[in-house]
Amino acid sequence: MTSTPLPARTLETERAIARVLATVRRNVGSFGAAYPDDTTTDGARYPLRPAANGFAEGANRGWTTSFWPGMQWIAWELTGEDVFRDAASAHAADFGRRVHDGEDLDTHDLGFLYSLACVAPSRLLGDSAARAAALDAAGHLMRRFLPSAGIVQAWGDLADAAQRGRTIIDSLMNMPLLTWAARETGDPLFAEAVARHTDQLRRHILRPDGSTFHTFYWDAETGEPLRGATEQGAFDDSCWARGQAWGIYGFALNHRATGDPALLAASRTCAEYFLAHLPADGVPYWDLVYTDGSDAPRDSSAGAIAVCGLYELAALDPAHAARWREAADRILASLAEDYAPAQPADSDAVLLHSVYDLPKDVGIDEGTLWGDYFYLEALMRAARPDWRPYW
Template sequence: MSASLREPIARAPEILRSPRLDRARLDAILAAVLARIDDNLAVFTDAFPAPSSEGGVYPAIDNIEWTNGFWTGMLWLAFEASGEARYRAAAERQVRSFKHRIDHRINVDHHDLGFLYSLSCVAAWKVTGDACARDAAIQAADALLDRFLPTAGIIQAWGDLSNPAEAGRMIIDCNLNLPLLYWAAEVTGDREYAKAANRHIDQAARHIVRPDASTFHTFFMDPATGAPLRGTTHQGFSDSSCWARGQAWGVSGFPLVHRYNADPALIDTAARLANYFLNRLPDDLICCWDLVFTDDSQPRDSSAAAIAACGLLELARALPLGDPDRATYEAAALAMVETLGQHYLLPEGPPGTGVLAHAVYHMPKGVGVDEACLWGDYFFLEALVRLTRVWEPYW
């Protein structure tokens, strides 16, 4: 797809005029997030936050959910941002939990192994050279590769691989799980990991991305013939609408994959998705839970905004300096982080209190609506780290 097919960003002049966060303000917001992590260490060192909060406070759970890696990733980010040993010590204790989880196959029969192991064990390997963490991450990559359906060319999101009624589902979220496969290919020298990831990202670009640069949340392929079947939603407003967090996964995931797979079409696709996203935001640039809504009639999703901010920064990094939208992406990311830091931080509360208010987990099921969501907290911190230092992604 050509960059010329991008939808023009209607508010580009306004976004470019947005006041720019200075380093002092970024450091102040970062300090507030680190203080919240400190408040929660007593609860979440041997336990983990649930995916979404209840009244702003995360219940404590064991290492069983698809979201646990986001908390460990926050600990690694906190350690890299501050150098404080307490964050590293807590993260390393949790890495041992992830090794136990993959050794014993505890709720790992799904595609979210990248969310789990890139942010915990790959991060540990990159930051400290932990060999145990490296081994656990390779085991997780093996489990993810087991979900690859060669004829369909996709990694099945969830469901029993032997059940035809459940087979053939890919979802936009998987873009963020693919870096685990690319990393495994690099550290082991086995290109089968990368071949599967390349096939999946190509199928996602062909079938999840619609002609207008909106996205399906879910797309079904025939696992026996490889034929494309239908696009649907699982968490969006309708099959034809555009789930905001899914679009944000696309804005972030295509350029992250581009770090490993240098196909320029990935960046063109991400830019088209980014422009679609930016053109469907409320005045403060914090999206509603589905992009079919553009005002205060529906709940915002601060978690999708935080993902998108990281994606816009990653996309801008991959674009040439002369790209017409590059500066707008950077300005929009800064404006989102400023708004989240000024208006969306949860006030101080009991241990377990989340970072970002007004997120949405699963609107159709009424789960985690207008709460903190763990991935939103992670990506908000990742955005702050990206904006305040040179950082090597865990992805």
């Protein structure tokens, strides 16, 4: 019997997945229990995370380490290969140690860290130790909730005057850890924090024209909204591409969690602005103020995040699902064709041409751990539309 050929897009997606899996498999052997740095060097190789502030080289510190085991969990779901599960499980145990020992926890990025490293194995394997670690991390994250302002503070010690009352659009992606904890424990305080925080970002970090601030400040004592600004974008009033992508995905995820229709509308608004400011190939410049003809760097990681958000939006917004899915497919095809290494051996990264922080001259035109993760998640969503994300 002759089988029916798969659509070309499905075959291309499967080929792209195969290339990613080859790189992840090689990197598991190369890095072992250690953690690669945030970005590649010269677009090719990830060095080990450098020693700093009492942490050894390759130690579990910073906000990006979970993207590495997150890729391993997706790889295991795709293949069933023990090598991926065993590597990811070892990292889950290390994340348990990190939260137990209180190492580098003064950040809202506990959501990024523990959703991928520990919520995933709790759900996939019934790993009780990972579940306990994720719940502990959610408790730490709740300490950053400022009731007067109704926001989760982004960075720094809560007594740091420079960071007090400040949050960033990335924080939308940290709320799913609290949503998960609310389901696991039945404690309504987690869900209340999510509802208040996301509403505050919708009201203040999302601008009337559909663009977004990167960061926003509130008076931590009175709760008064103060001002928007940027940390990694071109200007305070420009639109940082990765932040806009966080808005698409983050507002959609939090609509799924809360049922608030205003959050779905916010995701749509972010998506429309993002799509309207893309260059011809569909992959954004690092800030959306730049357009075709600019020599500014691209940020492929923002494109990968946006693809995941658009697929999520398509699932939540059936009236416009075809539009969101078509846009996601188009961006993902461009990433696979022109922004991924031609051969797995060419780079430790699976997605090239990302930007970490251009104003600080960090990670420009490099592979990034989050770009790699969201590219693989985007491919997983394209190939397996019924796949359940870890957020």
